[in-house]
């Protein structure tokens with residue numbers, strides 16, 4: 658017989674890593690999911706930032722990413738990781754909330770059971786940080802951009818034949834963030850690329866211009882949770898012959 662307050666939700670075998678299912682626990686409508694580490698978790702059905710349905714969220718690396726403004730919550734504790742880590746806890750009064758409500762789960766007899774009341778707020782969450790400091794109410798809230806799909810930025814670069822040059826791409830050096838960079842033609846060659854210790858850090862791509870003419874470099878940025886690139890850049894490179902450049 659069920660223990661008081663625990664509710665049988667979804668069959669364990671039906672929930673694979675990355676899956677999210679709706680469920681009712683008593684009067685509440687919640688979501689049940691399985692993280693990449695195999696843990697079954699349960700959390701609020703809508704994002705506490707602006708109410709987006711979290712059935713459309715992405716599960717990645719044991720984290721939950723809301724599809725609307727890309728807020729990221731720890732899959733086990735619900736603690737907000739992004740944007741808190743990016744803007745800092747002292748901006749939580751702007752970026753709030755600091756956590757996503759979660760529910761205790763157990764797997765028993767082939768089912769995922771969920772306790773009907775949310776867990777207490779996660780360790781590390783300080784509700785005082787959500788209170789605007791005095792005089793701060795007039796400042797506009799920090800609003801991450803909506804996920805509107807990538808638009809390609811195109812830039813033109815002129816370099817001399819035989820020269821090396823470097824493209825610097827913005828990057829937040831979180832694990833898994835990466836730029837994929839490719840040369841379109843055969844006038845250019847990538848000779849080195851990697852994170853440059855600039856302030857802020859940049860993704861540097863060192864390129865050698867072999868011959869005069871026109872070539873292009875295509876850059877695609879993808880965060881670990883992105884199915885498609887979220888940023889596209891194209892550099893049209895005019896390689897000038899030595900005599901022309903003089």
Ligand code: FES
Pocket residue numbers: 704705706707708709723724725726727728
């Ligand atoms: S509604 Fe979820 S991040 Fe804004």
